[in-house]
Every structure is written in structure tokens, then in C-alpha cells.
Amino acid sequence: MDFFNSALGKNITFVRPEYFIITGFVGIPNMKYYYIFLFFVYFVSVLGNGAVMALIFLDHNLRTPKYIAVFNLAFVDLLGNTVLVPKVLDIFLFNHPFISYNDCLTFLFFCYTCLCMQSLNLVALSYDRLIAIIFPLHYQVKVTHRSMLTLIASFWAFVVTVNLIIAGLLTRLSFCKSVVINSYFCDHGQIYRLACNDNTPNLVFGRFLIFLILWLPMVFIFLSYSYIVYTLSKIATFHERVKAFKTCTAHLSLVAIYFIPIVITFTMSANIHPNARIINLSLTSIFPPMLNPIIYVLQTQEIKVSLRKILKTRMQTKVMAKKVIIM
Template sequence: MSSVHSDSSVNSTFVRPATFFINGFLNVPHAKYYYVFLSLVYAVTVFGNSFIMCVIYLARRLHTAKYIAVFHLAFSDLCGSSALIPKLLDMFLFEHQYISFEDCLTNMFFVFHFMNLQSLTLLSLAYDRLIAICFPLKYHFIITKRFMCLIIAFMWIFSVTIFAVLVGLVTRLSFCGSTVVNSYFCDHGPMHRLGCSDNSIHLMMGRMCFGLLICLPLVLIILSYFCITLVLFKISQNVDRTKAMKTCTSHLLLVAIFYIPLLSNNIAAALTSSIHPNVRIINNSLAQIMPPMLIPIIYTLKTDEVKRSIKDLNKRNKTKITKEENIKYRRKN
């Protein structure tokens, strides 16, 4: 398959392959139709998230702490999809399944890094809703633009540190057997299972990352909505209660779309080994590519502030075009 060479004169068992072979969708029947689907999903993802970012940037009413987090979520979705789908299409449409050791680790880092940023940004939005509903009078003092920017900066530092350690540990694995990665990208789980040296620390690190970066944020989000629910029951007027609940619906949909597929796939993999590898690969890939596509659609259709901002921008553009046409008409006459 791929040549290997020793990188350590001290430890003769430490072997680093020149390349890995990404098995991916090779054994999936009619995979070419899935590639067409992936291309469409990526096109919608790029357009949708770019559109949301442009609307937030151009609409002054959206220059708030909450929409800084939404902008960051759209940016993370766009970068996460760009780290995964184009390389995936290149590998399997043009038969570039061989990937160098360094490129493989880079691919692993960015895919997991941006997935983690999506998870943490959803947590920050849950905190925003918690303060807005439970402490409305203190909201503008607690949730400021500076505070949200600091949270986002912390997310980046935390995520880069965690996944730099994770990727760094993979470089210490010895690959003296197969170099075929049974996934659609350089996934940590299939890669550390290829190692022929002691990989217990990699298994522990992988589980810790999943628990710390996926499960823990979800638990905190559930706890925040539990507190929100308690407060909503204390609101006497149905109109105020409905209004407060409406501000949470779009975020709850995002949480469900992001976490449910990830958790269901991991739970199913842990409980049973009878799932066909092709089904597992398709399910995992859908769990990663669909949320970034759906998130901007949900925010556009379900959030009144965004819809009003889009209408205002549309009116502003029409007014600008009308003024330019009037100026041109006057010049001609």
C-alpha cells in the first residue's frame, strides 16, 4: 500500500507511514449519487452561512452580543464544512484516496476543531437565552459585546489546545501494519486503532474529548433550559410566556439538529457492532454535513429579527437603486 520508514533511531518499533489510504465510500453502492448530494449540500452551506454573516454585518440592529455568537456559529459551520467536504470530494471523485501523514493530521485537527467550536457556540447561545429570560433586567450588563468576544476567544484557545494535544499524541503512534483508514476523513478513532503500539492513552483522550466537548455542553444546555422552563412557569401572562418561548425555538432546533445525530450514532456504535460499516459511514457523514447547511436556513426562517433585517436591507437596496436611476435620468435630461 504505502511505504513506511523509521523516524526514530532510539525506538525501532516507532514507524510513521508516508501516506494513509482513506477507505471512505469505496464500498458504498451507487456512491456517485452521494457525491452529487454532497456537492449540493456544500453549495447550500456556503451560500447560507455567507448570507447570514453578510446580513449580520450589514444590519445595524443585529450588532449585538447574541448575533456576534450567531456570526461565529455561521463562520464555524462554513469553515468546518470547507475542512471536510471539498477534500472528501477530491479524494473520492478524483481517486485521491492517498493522503500524506502530515496532511492527514491537519485534516483531523481542523475538522474536529470547527466541530468543537460549533458545540461551544451553541452553549454560549444557551447561556445568552438563560440570562435574557431569567435575568432580563441584568441582561445588557452581563451579555455585552466585549463579554461575547472574550468567550469566543476562550473557545478558540481551549479548542486549539485540546486538539493540538490530540493530534500530537497521534504522531507518537507506531503504524507497522495496515494504513487503511476506515472512515471518510482522517478520523481519530479509526486511526488510533491502526496503531500497533500501546494506544490506551489515545482511547482515553478520544473519550475525554467526546465527553468534554460534546456531552458536557449538551448537559449544560439541558440544564439551562430546565432553569428557563422553571422561570416560564412563573410568568403569569400567556402572551409574555409565548414570546419568551419563541425566542428559544430557533436555538432549540439548532441544538437538536447538531447533537441528536452525533449522539445517536455514537450510542448505536457503542451498544451494537452489527451495524454495517457502510451505514455507519453514511450516518456519521450526514451527522457532520447536515447541521451546517440547516442552521442558516433555520435562523433565516425562524428568527423575526433576522427576517426584519433582511426586509430592511432589501428596502434599502431598492431605495438606493431608485435614487441611482433618478440621478441617471436627470443627467440624461
């Protein structure tokens, strides 16, 4: 406590609020329709990601290093929307804007952990495609179950650590001015800007995290696909190029859906209304987890084959059961 008082000054007392008030969507007209849309997105996200996880678990042919990363992405998407959407609906639709200090930090931790893992999971999938196309003969040696599990476990350890630091840095702040968070969740940037004492460590670490989680993965993915395109240009026939690049279309779609809206929102944030920015950010948080399983089902041949096989097996089982009942 002496440390905080010295940081604040002799005439200011360190204040840790009992609660925060989240007001991001308040005052925006016709928001009830947006809440219905949020519920629809969440429902489709649960069904889609649950189905992808079930397919990978049930079909032994899909238990490859690539689909370990796909399974993890589906799990993170499901967890992220489950953490975010029901709480957002509770806050705004059912008018419960008050959230306790500890619950707010917990909410922040899980939201940021899932958002960070979505980005890094795309890096894992990019690495898988890079090795598969650049070193096809050595793919099974370089990308094994163990190496993919190690990579994903490392990403989990990293994001959990940095988000614990993010939450921990907030505990050193004193909130003697306001407890109103103008966002749709416990947003780190909105919280530390409410502090009375020095928030420089929060600002610096927040920007460093954006670099690590947003810009660095984007650069890696861009360089990976630049090298992939260069390698494919050396392939003799056009048919071989198209066939090789088709294996990347699902991943490229996920990358576009995740990164493009975030980059546009961040680069244009100074020129758009705060309400529009909040809605755009909320869409970039909840929309990719809904679309990711749809993209994989529609664009990935192995997933479509597995889905048809499981549905066919279930239909045959039902027909056999009916025959047994009739006999």
C-alpha cells in the same frame, strides 16, 4: 526515537508512514449521487452562512452579544464544511485516496476544531438565552460585547489546545500494520486503532474529549432549558410564556439538529452496518452547517427584519439609479 523503540519493543522499529489511504465510501453502491448531494449541501452552506455573516456585519442593529455568537457559529459552519466537503469530494469523487501523514494530521485538526466549536458555540447561545430570560433586567449588564467575545475566545483557545494534543498524541504511534483509514476523513479513532504500539493515551484522551465536547455541553443546555421552563411556568399569562419561549426556538432547533443525530449514531453504532455508520457520521458533520443559517433566517425576527431592510434599500438604490440614467 529511543522512547518509541522502547515502547514498541526491541524487535519492532518505529514506523511513521509516508501517507494514509482513506477508503470510507469505497464499495458503497450509487455513491455518485451522494457526492452530488454533498456538493449541493456545501453550496447552500456557503451561501447561507455567508449571507448571515454579511447581514450581521452590515446591520448595526444586529451587533449585539447574541449575534456575535451567531456570527461565530456561521463562520465555524462555513469553515468546517469548507475544510471537509471539498477534500471528501477530491478523495472519493476524483479518486485521490492517498493523503500524506502531515496533511492527514492537519485535516484531522481542522475538522475536529470546527466540530468542537460548533458544540461550544451552542453553549454560548444557550447561556445568552438563559440570562435573557432568567435575568431580563440585568441582561445588558451580564451579557456584554466584551463578555461574549471573551467566552468565545476562550472556547477557541480551548478547542485549538485539545486538538493540538489529539494530533500530537498521534505522532507517538507506530503504524507497522496498515495505513488504511476506514472513514470519510482522517478520523482520530480510526487512526489510533491502526497503531502497533500502546494507544491507551489516545483512547483515554479521545473519550475525555467526547465527554467535554459532547456530553458536558448537552447537560449544560438541558439544565439551562429546564431552568428556563421552570422560570416561564411562574410567568402570569400564557401569552408571556409563549413570547419568551419564541426567542429560544431557533437555538433549540440548532441544538436538536446538532446533538440528536450524533447521539443516535454513537448509541446505535454497534447495531448498524459500518457503511451506514460512515454515511450517518458524514451527514451529521455537513448537514447542520447548511441548516443553521436557514433556521436563523426563518425563525429569528431580527434577521428577517434586517434582510427585508437590506433588500428594500438595494431595490430603492436600483430604482434611483435607473431614474438618474433616464434623466
